[in-house]
Amino acid sequence: MNFSIIAQDGPRRRAEIATTRGVIRTPAFMPVGTLGTVKAMSPEEVRDTGAEIILGNTYHLYLRPGVDVIAALGGLHTFMNWNLPILTDSGGFQVFSLAPFRKIEEHGVQFRSHIDGSLHVIGPKEAMHVQNILGSDIAMAFDECIPYPATREYAENSTNTTTLWARECKTHQNEGQALFGIVQGGMFRDLRKKSIEGLREIGFDGYAVGGVSVGETKEEMRDIISFTAPLLPADKPRYLMGIGDLGDMLFAVDAGFDMFDCVMPTRNARNGTLFTSSGRISIKREEFKFDPGPLDPACACHTCRNYSRGYLRHLFLSREILSMRLNTLHNLHFYQDFFSAMRSAIETGLFEKFKTRWQALFCRKEE
Numbered sequence: 194m195n196f197s198i199i200a201q202d203g204p205r206r207r208a209e210i211a212t213t214r215g216v217i218r219t220p221a222f223m224p225v226g227t228l229g230t231v232k233a234m235s236p237e238e239v240r241d242t243g244a245e246i247i248l249g250n251t252y253h254l255y256l257r258p259g260v261d262v263i264a265a266l267g268g269l270h271t272f273m274n275w276n277l278p279i280l281t282d283s284g285g286f287q288v289f290s291l292a293p294f295r296k297i298e299e300h301g302v303q304f305r306s307h308i309d310g311s312l313h314v315i316g317p318k319e320a321m322h323v324q325n326i327l328g329s330d331i332a333m334a335f336d337e338c339i340p341y342p343a344t345r346e347y348a349e350n351s352t353n354t355t356t357l358w359a360r361e362c363k364t365h366q367n368e369g370q371a372l373f374g375i376v377q378g379g380m381f382r383d384l385r386k387k388s389i390e391g392l393r394e395i396g397f398d399g400y401a402v403g404g405v406s407v408g409e410t411k412e413e414m415r416d417i418i419s420f421t422a423p424l425l426p427a428d429k430p431r432y433l434m435g436i437g438d439l440g441d442m443l444f445a446v447d448a449g450f451d452m453f454d455c456v457m458p459t460r461n462a463r464n465g466t467l468f469t470s471s472g473r474i475s476i477k478r479e480e481f482k483f484d485p486g487p488l489d490p491a492c493a494c495h496t497c498r499n500y501s502r503g504y505l506r507h508l509f510l511s512r513e514i515l516s517m518r519l520n521t522l523h524n525l526h527f528y529q530d531f532f533s534a535m536r537s538a539i540e541t542g543l544f545e546k547f548k549t550r551w552q553a554l555f556c557r558k559e560e
Contacts, residue, residue, distance in 0.1 A: 194331070194371035194398050196430050200540045204422070204449040207539040210399075210430055212330045212371070214270070215245060215277045219430065219451040220539075222437075222532050223248045223280060224525055225459065228257070229273040232459050233514075233521040236275040242494070242522065243529035245277055246330075248454045251323050252284030252315070256306050260326045268328035280454075281329035283320045283362075285336040285375070286403070286435070297337060297354070317361035325367040333401065334362040336375040341408035348379035356391035363395050371398040373432060379404060380413050382420055389424045399430035402450075406435050415444055422448040439468070439531065440556040443548050446535060458528045462520035465509045468527045472554045476520070481506040494526035495519075 200207040210217040224231045224239055227250045231239045239247060249269055254260070266272045269279060288295055288302045295304035301316020315323075320335035336355040339348050355377045366372045374392035378384030392400060402421050405414050418433065422445070425431045430452055433445045437455020445453070458468065465476045469489035476488075484502035496505070496519040508516035531551075538547035 196399070196428065198428075202539045202542050202544045203447075205446055205539045205544050206449060206451055207536050208430070208451055210278075212278045213369070214330055217245045217278055217452075218536060220442075220446045220532055220535055221246060221452050222442075222528050223452065223454040224528075225454055225456045226273070226275075226279075227253050229254060229263075229269060231521075231525070233463065233517040234459075234525070236273055238522060239525065240275075240277065242525040243533065244525065247275065247277070247279055249279050249281045249327065249329060250284065250287065251281050251320055251327065251333075252287035254281075254327060255284065255315070255323050256308055256313075260323050264326045268326070270328060278330040279327075280331040280373075281324050281327055281333065282434075283324070283333040283335040283375075284315055285320075285333075286338050288315065299354075301335070301358075302337075317358040318365050321362055321365040321367060325370065329370065331371045331373060331399070332367065334359045334372060334374045334397070336377055336403060338407065339377055339379040339404045341380070343379045345381060345384075348377075348381055348384055352378050352384050352388050356388060356395075359392055359397075360395050363397070373397055373399040373401050373430070375401045375403045375434070376421060376425075377404050380409060380417065382416075385417060385421055386424060389421065393426060397429070399432060399452075400425045401432035401434050401452075403434045405433070406441075411441075414441070418445050418450070419448045422450055425449075438555075440552060443535075443551060446539075447544070447548060458524035459521050462524040463517045465516075465520065467520060468524055468531075468555075476502065476505050476509050478506075488523060489527070492523065492527060492530070494523050496523040496526075 195211040198206055198208045208219045223246050224244050226247045263272050288304055295302050301314050303314050317335045324332040335358050337351045339351050359374045374397040376388045378388045431450045432452035433450045436453055437457030442453050467474055470491040481502040487497040488502055489497050538544045
């Protein structure tokens with residue numbers, strides 16, 4: 194993997210991550226394909242939205258269908274017919290979400306499957322082994338996601354464990370697979386700084402910030418974003434994990450982050466919330482019942498070119514599967530267009546103007 198900065202506008206970076214399967218232009222948004230599929234979409238449709246990389250999940254794929262199945266069928270890329278880059282999460286966040294069913298130990302986490310209750314252990318070595326079989330282009334180090342709120346004692350012990358696990362992941366790094374370390378530390382600035390220093394000492398191909406958007410206030414989250422970004426290596430990709438709100442991503446790019454992932458565009462689409470050039474709308478509203486116009490006249494996606502707001506409302510209220518597909522296609526296309534425009538704004542030195550415009554549309558309820 195090779196990382197090169199193409200242009201900068203203050204701390205904002207327009208860069209490229211070159212892999213053997215393709216170039217990822219940053220700032221980049223990665224659609225979430227947890228189970229080897231971005232919900233409601235075919236891989237070909239996801240690619241046509243402009244996505245250059247997707248995210249898969251070690252924990253979920255390990256449990257179902259199982260790495261033996263994926264290995265026998267040629268690895269994750271072949272299995273799902275996706276020939277562009279894939280980043281796999283280590284599974285640490287999913288194990289975190291299983292709090293009542295897990296036990297954190299020195300060398301990993303013992304947990305029970307959410308599918309059948311079977312007992313499993315995943316640690317740094319196991320996470321790297323599974324990601325090797327999956328064959329992702331970018332693997333994530335195994336970490337412990339700190340809950341919110343957390344005591345300082347808990348956060349410090351957890352951060353130390355994450356650093357130890359990161360070091361072990363580094364020793365088991367797979368040939369031909371980039372490895373990103375994950376910064377933890379909860380809401381404590383000094384622990385975040387300590388975590389970054391530990392990861393930089395080990396040395397990774399990229400650096401991610403985890404443990405945000407786990408229940409903290411927006412002010413606390415943005416404090417961590419602005420504090421951590423300048424402490425991360427300038428010559429490596431910076432990945433803010435699990436953040437997909439447009440206002441938050443604008444804030445993070447403004448701070449110097451490059452990569453993002455979130456279920457927000459796909460989950461919102463399935464629930465009838467759509468992102469447009471005039472703001473966020475709910476397609477179920479009565480005002481769209483007789484509306485013959487496109488969802489977003491400024492959008493060139495298949496949904497906007499071919500279907501009216503009235504039809505999309507009808508599909509959603511009728512709970513038709515096509516509603517999920519057409520809504521998801523639009524939201525993913527919108528996100529990729531948004532990031533493409535953001536990259537252009539950085540290249541031309543107009544990011545501040547770009548940010549002001551979109552904040553006025555999408556941040557009014559937040560601020």
